[in-house]
Amino acid sequence: IRTLRIGLIPGDGIGKEVIPAGRRILEALPASLKLKFDFVDLKAGFESFEQTGSALPDATVDVLRNECQGALFGAVSSPTHAVKGYSSPIVALRKRLDLYANVRPVKTVLNAAKPIDMVIVRENTEDLYVKQETTRDTPEGKVAEAIKRISEKASFRIAAMAGDIALRRQKIRESSPSIHSKPLVTITHKSNVLSQTDGLFRTVSKQALSDPKYASVAIEEQIVDSMVYKLFRQPEDYDVIVAPNLYGDILSDGAAALVGSLGLVPSANVGEGFAIGEPCHGSAPDIQGKNIANPIATLRSAALMLEFLEEPEAAAKIYAAVDANLEEGKLLSPDLGGKATTDEVVEDILRRL
């Protein structure tokens, strides 16, 4: 029996309603998987900031770093006006735990009018997001400039991760039907214009994916603007997409719009031997406290976390149970046009595990 210690960080708003659902599904996994969980409740977010003066208490980071293999993070509310001393805990967590990849699967059910099943793998540490900006005055007015950093090391490891994900998805598909027959990784860049930065990303990604272990994976590349066009025209063509930070940010939010509700879309922040599952949605103050938040983004995030903790079988069970609920379409939350409460959706999915 393997025991995983998992940090639970509900955060604010509906984070407090969906993270308990994530815990329930992990606890309900069949004993035959020989997997146990040891949960630890941790603080982060705006409420934590108001109570403790810190949106990400050191204790939270320490427990995650020293004791946990993974975590589930709900959502945090950001103040609409700048509040002194407040900064986003998830951004800080990514930095402090070196979570170098952001992974976002975007999937409809098979019986959707236009089924899609893709995952966007976004480099999470560099590119324009190194935030090295300067502004200077010139005779023609102000000029602002920013550094775009692309490194061989970060590009290689993100491309290798995309290759690994493609192989794992192929394996998970062996036990459940899918729209894809063959794994594909699409490398996204703009090297026709940015020949050095994106050029490096492109060259190194191709090199990483030329490893014989990815022999069964088809590799293609797409310039990012035409990628957006194709993503909206033929989303069903894509399996795994790998991109530098900025393009990945934009593509992953755009792709999430293809599936109908934010309440369906999971993500994971992944580092070496550590993964945090996180629904893509925010704290949704407009529906908080009503027991109507869609828990599926969180349930899928829990599955995604398990994939990165080398438990693909457990992950596949959760994905299949969620898909069965959606395909039947009887117990859906209001964001999907249904009338079910958060608890009713969770219970329906637990029954199908």
Ligand code: NAD
């Ligand atoms: P949001 O994602 O919280 O909500 C957008 C809309 O989608 C709302 O109408 C909401 O009711 C709906 N929605 C979101 N998740 C849902 C779910 N699981 N089930 C049903 N409906 C759902 O985005 P927002 O309204 O722009 O932001 C609200 C707060 O969340 C802000 O303080 C923002 O800063 C924060 N936020 C946090 C994160 C994060 O923690 N990663 C991400 C986005 C926004």
Ligand code: MN
């Ligand atoms: Mn974004």
